Amino acid sequence: MNARTHLSEFAWLAIILAVLAWSWIGAYDPGVWVMEVLPVFIAVPVLAFTRSRFPLTPLVYALILVHAIVLMVGGALHLRPCALGLLVAGVVRFQP
Numbered sequence: 001m002n003a004r005t006h007l008s009e010f011a012w013l014a015i016i017l018a019v020l021a022w023s024w025i026g027a028y029d030p031g032v033w034v035m036e037v038l039p040v041f042i043a044v045p046v047l048a049f050t051r052s053r054f055p056l057t058p059l060v061y062a063l064i065l066v067h068a069i070v071l072m073v074g075g076a077l078h079l080r081p082c083a084l085g086l087l088v089a090g091v092v093r094f095q096p
Contacts, residue, residue, distance in 0.1 A: 009022075020037070023073065028076070037075040043064065044068075
């Protein structure tokens with residue numbers, strides 16, 4: 001493992017932890033947050049423990065990172081009242 005690989009792994013983990021912390025702090029419903037973010041809690045250790053035996057390409061790691069960010073943002077914003085959601089609720093006469 002060279003220094004560049006080590007730096008990219010550190011950056012990958014730092015990004016995951018930063019978005020994870022933001023996601024947890026901004027979570028509208030902590031129970032839903034856990035269910036939305038659980039795949040990240042499973043995938044990160046699996047990828048870390050299998051990186052030497054089953055190395056993936058940098059593109060695959062980047063795509064996994066983007067997907068993890070989408071899951072964490074979705075966990076933070078899931079079911080949060082927003083303008084579009086309130087508009088749709090008013091059209092269908094749904095009372096949250």
